[in-house]
Amino acid sequence: MEEKREQVRSVTKSEALFTGITREALIALHETDGVGKLSIANILLYGLSKGKGALRFAFDFLAGDWRDMGLHAKQAASIVANMRPEAVERRLRKHEERGMRLVTYLDHDYPEMLFQISDPPWVLYYRGNWELVRNPAIAIVGTRLATGYGRKVTEDIAAGCAQRMTVVSGLARGIDAAAHSGALRAPYGTIAVLAGGVDHIYPPENKALYHDLVEQGLIVSEIPPDTILRPGLFPLRNRIIAGLSYGVIVVEAAKESGALITADLAIGYNRDVFVVPGQITSPRSIGALEYLRKGAIPVLDETDVFRAYSYILPTKPGNPEAEEASKQTSMPTSNLTSDEALIYNFLLDQPFSIDELTIRSGMTFGHLHSVLLSLLIKRRIHQQPGSVYTVL
Amino acid sequence: MEEKREQVRSVTKSEALFTGITREALIALHETDGVGKLSIANILLYGLSKGKGALRFAFDFLAGDWRDMGLHAKQAASIVANMRPEAVERRLRKHEERGMRLVTYLDHDYPEMLFQISDPPWVLYYRGNWELVRNPAIAIVGTRLATGYGRKVTEDIAAGCAQRMTVVSGLARGIDAAAHSGALRAPYGTIAVLAGGVDHIYPPENKALYHDLVEQGLIVSEIPPDTILRPGLFPLRNRIIAGLSYGVIVVEAAKESGALITADLAIGYNRDVFVVPGQITSPRSIGALEYLRKGAIPVLDETDVFRAYSYILPTKPGNPEAEEASKQTSMPTSNLTSDEALIYNFLLDQPFSIDELTIRSGMTFGHLHSVLLSLLIKRRIHQQPGSVYTVL
Known part of the structure; x- marks a missing residue:
């Protein structure tokens, strides 16, 4: 993977399919050390310029073919080595052993959202x-x-x-x-x-x-x-x-x-x-x-x-x-009855005495008393000296 | 003061001046129990409808004049009582004794911003x-x-x-x-x-x-x-x-x-x-x-x-x-040198060992050491076992 942030133009899925590249070849390129996201984009753009299906037989390409695409000798050699049948087989086994599955840019189940970003991953594990x-x-x-x-x-x-x-x-x-x-x-x-x-x-x-x-x-x-x-x-x-x-x-x-x-x-x-x-x-x-x-x-x-x-x-x-x-x-008044929530909300802003609460709430003293008792039991309010209540 | 929220149309300053009402009369109306903001607006609108200077001699108005403006008998009587010279004198003394000054809607030093609201106060103390x-x-x-x-x-x-x-x-x-x-x-x-x-x-x-x-x-x-x-x-x-x-x-x-x-x-x-x-x-x-x-x-x-x-x-x-x-x-890196702030900001996100900090900061080990020491002395960071540093 390269870390260069300059981006060649992105390649659409239909352009990639037009080159004829197979998902196995894309995986092989992606798993070749020294071949980064941009190199793959360049390979696809090259294929695109060469016409429909130009990359269909990537597995048969020689080092010279890869070098023609602008890759270094070392990259070309690594790709050729990585595309040998035994290397493909080894990779497949490795993925399988580790319980990992692969989705490539070419697959129908590639995430739609990633087609919209400027540098979508070619392969996801x-x-x-x-x-x-x-x-x-x-x-x-x-x-x-x-x-x-x-x-x-x-x-x-x-x-x-x-x-x-x-x-x-x-x-x-x-x-x-x-x-x-x-x-x-x-x-x-x-x-x-x-x-x-x-x-x-x-x-x-x-x-x-x-x-x-x-x-x-x-x-x-x-x-x-x-x-x-x-x-x-x-x-x-x-x-x-x-x-x-x-x-x-x-x-x-x-x-x-x-x-x-x-x-x-x-x-x-x-x-x-x-x-x-x-x-x-x-x-x-x-x-x-x-x-x-x-x-x-x-x-x-x-x-x-x-x-x-x-x-x-x-x-x-x-x-x-x-x-x-x-x-x-997440609600401070969860598990409260509507009357309890009413009183609780009054007390949230300032402490009140039971007399003040009677006036504000319009409840009878007896009912208010039972609501306050319930809030005390639920540990949502605290009674201070002088029957002044505050929230906990 | 009335608490009704319906508002008659607001009266501009130039309209108020057009009625000829004096600041003393406005203060007297404002300080009459039972005469609210809306009543004053109605009085001014009445004056406006009667032509230039219609309220100039408000201090001489009889109860009937006030009643003609739509005020109740009780309001009218209160206003007349409140406009008597001895009442005016009493109010002036009261304001003076309490060290309060008055600005009315008619005055040049009334706050500009309050002209823009729908129900500006007639008098401010x-x-x-x-x-x-x-x-x-x-x-x-x-x-x-x-x-x-x-x-x-x-x-x-x-x-x-x-x-x-x-x-x-x-x-x-x-x-x-x-x-x-x-x-x-x-x-x-x-x-x-x-x-x-x-x-x-x-x-x-x-x-x-x-x-x-x-x-x-x-x-x-x-x-x-x-x-x-x-x-x-x-x-x-x-x-x-x-x-x-x-x-x-x-x-x-x-x-x-x-x-x-x-x-x-x-x-x-x-x-x-x-x-x-x-x-x-x-x-x-x-x-x-x-x-x-x-x-x-x-x-x-x-x-x-x-x-x-x-x-x-x-x-x-x-x-x-x-x-x-x-x-x-209000700045977390206040009182820090730029080097101290740099290290402090690194540590804000995660703890680092002194080795990691050397790499990240690019400082020499000796300088980094002195920066860390200074941060320790300023009680901004804490040294954990293994020379790992965290922020306090």
């Missing part, structure tokens, strides 16, 4: 339920060093979003892990896009989550197995997170956080950026909050996301019961 | 420095039951805003008090608009702040002295807070909080609403955050406010030194 890429998806990203607040709201919002959309993240520490955890058991589930190979568990503490994702979700990577993980792979991974998703929710991110790269990519792909507000004094929120400044959509709960995609989302949530349950955890 | 109403102003409002976070960011943002704008609030507990405190000693200062009379200190715990405002700021009220404070006066007060200001910053506000009334009034007056983000799990922030949903401008610091009014604000802050000082309190 996966483990788990590929059907998840058919769902409308929302990415949730943020700092590895999440606060308790960040993890909690990420789990809640992920669980909420996954009632109607699949949650995409990067299986990193912190916000990513919380996003996967929150969405894992919800109807639309969750997809992890890895920076390393699809069989490479990183970071190690997410091992259990990784296996849960293999069982109940989907793990995707563009990176061939055995590729050594290096920093340059993270931005490449981030573009797939953004590319698979309608939008990216940034929960907590310090300035210069990697999560902001994903948000910037999302903007570049004409996707939406959402921000979960946090305290302006929190260094872990400030990078996210700066997107609010630039016009990102604030997210108080999943409805803010659904509202943005109401034209395209399934109208019925996958599992209304689970949705109700997820709502309840 | 004040103590302190009236010149402050000439400044561009920003309101800061929020819950009485502010959190520590709410009070802290309010003070910081008020101090920041008051470098170039006058901060308007309501001298209530919580956010209001923090706004006045933060802005009090800054160049553009602060105005408190009271719901009760300008000499009525409420709540009692803000007594010291009240006196500071009389000395160094401005206390304003529409309410005649000796008016008994009642809930209906608070929304009337809130309209003056919104009316005096280009925009309203909501810091913390629960659902249904009174601060949101001020924000709604601001929208009605075509002013801006700003919101200081907070945690979405905080019941005290949720009312404010819902304005973000509706498109309010997020405020991370005073620059977000200044940016909105860059076309109209003085380009030079009143006191650059104080501005610098106020900035420093």
Whole structure:
């Protein structure tokens, strides 16, 4: 894989098919060391210039044929070696042994959303339920060093979003892990896009989550197995997170956080950026909050996301019961009767005596008394000296 | 004062002057029990219909004249009693004794901004420095039951805003008090608009702040002295807070909080609403955050406010030194050298070992060591086993 960011013009799927290249040849090129995304694009453009089916017999090409396409001698030799039948066989076995499956740019089940980005992956490796890429998806990203607040709201919002959309993240520490955890058991589930190979568990503490994702979700990577993980792979991974998703929710991110790269990519792909507000004094929120400044959509709960995609989302949530349950955890007046909620809301803004509450609520003293008692039992309010009540 | 919200058409200043009504007569009407804002508007409209100078001799009008304008017998009698020379004299003495001054709708020093609202006050009472109403102003409002976070960011943002704008609030507990405190000693200062009379200190715990405002700021009220404070006066007060200001910053506000009334009034007056983000799990922030949903401008610091009014604000802050000082309190990398800030920002996102920091920073080991030591001494970072550093 090359890390150069200059891009030759992108090759459409029909152009790629026109060259006659086979998915096996595309995989062989993709898995050849020293042949990067741009080299493959150049090969396809060359084939395109040579007419229909020019790359059909790529497996029979000699080193000179590859060099004619502008590749170096070393690249050409590696490709030829990598296209020998025994090499193809070895790769197939390796994929199979590791339980990984492949989808190429040429396949009917390649994710539609990735055709819309400027540098779509040629090959994707996966483990788990590929059907998840058919769902409308929302990415949730943020700092590895999440606060308790960040993890909690990420789990809640992920669980909420996954009632109607699949949650995409990067299986990193912190916000990513919380996003996967929150969405894992919800109807639309969750997809992890890895920076390393699809069989490479990183970071190690997410091992259990990784296996849960293999069982109940989907793990995707563009990176061939055995590729050594290096920093340059993270931005490449981030573009797939953004590319698979309608939008990216940034929960907590310090300035210069990697999560902001994903948000910037999302903007570049004409996707939406959402921000979960946090305290302006929190260094872990400030990078996210700066997107609010630039016009990102604030997210108080999943409805803010659904509202943005109401034209395209399934109208019925996958599992209304689970949705109700997820709502309840985020509402301060959940599990309260309407009278309890009324009193609770009065007390939220300022403490009141029972006399003041009688006037404000219009309840009889006896009924108000029973409502206050119930709120005390539910540990939602506190009684201070002089029968003054405050919220807990 | 009437509390009816239906409004007769508003009367322009030149229309009011056309009727020939004197400021003394306007004050007498305003201070007559049972004669509200709308009654005064009706009197002026009546005068307008009768031709130039029709109300010039209001002090000589008999009860029948007032009744001809549609007033009840009781109102008419009260007005006549209140316009007797000894009543005028008594009122003047009262205002003087209490150190309050008056500005009427007819006066050249009536606040320009209040001419633009649909129901401007006919009379304003004040103590302190009236010149402050000439400044561009920003309101800061929020819950009485502010959190520590709410009070802290309010003070910081008020101090920041008051470098170039006058901060308007309501001298209530919580956010209001923090706004006045933060802005009090800054160049553009602060105005408190009271719901009760300008000499009525409420709540009692803000007594010291009240006196500071009389000395160094401005206390304003529409309410005649000796008016008994009642809930209906608070929304009337809130309209003056919104009316005096280009925009309203909501810091913390629960659902249904009174601060949101001020924000709604601001929208009605075509002013801006700003919101200081907070945690979405905080019941005290949720009312404010819902304005973000509706498109309010997020405020991370005073620059977000200044940016909105860059076309109209003085380009030079009143006191650059104080501005610098106020900035420093809100920046996580304040008081750090550029090298210290660089390392600190690395560590904000994730912990690093000293080896990793050497590579990332490009600093020599010796220099990096001294930077880390300095950050440790400043208590900004923490050293964990294995020479791994995290932020504090």
